[in-house]
Amino acid sequence: MPGSSRITRRGVLAAAAAGAVTTSIVALGGWRVARRPVISPEPGSGSALPPGATTVRAPLAIPALDEGTVGDDGVRAFELVAQAGESSFVAGVRTPTWGYNGAFGGPTLRAAQGERVRVVVRSELAEVTTTHWHGMKLPAIADGGPHQPIAPGCSLSTTPSLPWMLRCRESTVLTTSPSW
Numbered sequence: 001m002p003g004s005s006r007i008t009r010r011g012v013l014a015a016a017a018a019g020a021v022t023t024s025i026v027a028l029g030g031w032r033v034a035r036r037p038v039i040s041p042e043p044g045s046g047s048a049l050p051p052g053a054t055t056v057r058a059p060l061a062i063p064a065l066d067e068g069t070v071g072d073d074g075v076r077a078f079e080l081v082a083q084a085g086e087s088s089f090v091a092g093v094r095t096p097t098w099g100y101n102g103a104f105g106g107p108t109l110r111a112a113q114g115e116r117v118r119v120v121v122r123s124e125l126a127e128v129t130t131t132h133w134h135g136m137k138l139p140a141i142a143d144g145g146p147h148q149p150i151a152p153g154c155s156l157s158t159t160p161s162l163p164w165m166l167r168c169r170e171s172t173v174l175t176t177s178p179s180w
Helices: 009-034
Strands: 076-090 093-100 117-123 154-158 164-168 172-176
Touching: none
Parallel strands: 076 117
Antiparallel strands: 076 093, 117 154, 154 164, 164 172
């Protein structure tokens, strides 16, 4: 009936079809717009940069390789010192940084699969730190993080298959035995 506000099945289907077509048009239109680059590949021309800014191209610093030493017990041992330093990522600008055995980053520790490894991390930092082991398959309890803080002047000695020991100025020893 003309002027009736009654909802019909035909009306619902027509509205759904119109909505689907509209959504498709908007989505495809948005896809076409998104295919255009937001930032030009030309250095310094991106819209994300403030006026007058330039890009910085610094070579990737490759960390030194540390193969440790193998003791009479067959355990490959590494020693890391967490320390403060200064690094230059942009010519003429010095930035305070933290590193292991140097001002920034740290060495790549190399051991053979299945080999027993001991790593001693000594902190010479003024703040509490922690070490997370990338590239080693370890259970969560042994993988570094906030549950294994290393206070200034303390060290963390790790040997997967032996208890992990936290030493602080040689007066306090906290031993945790992992369940793995």
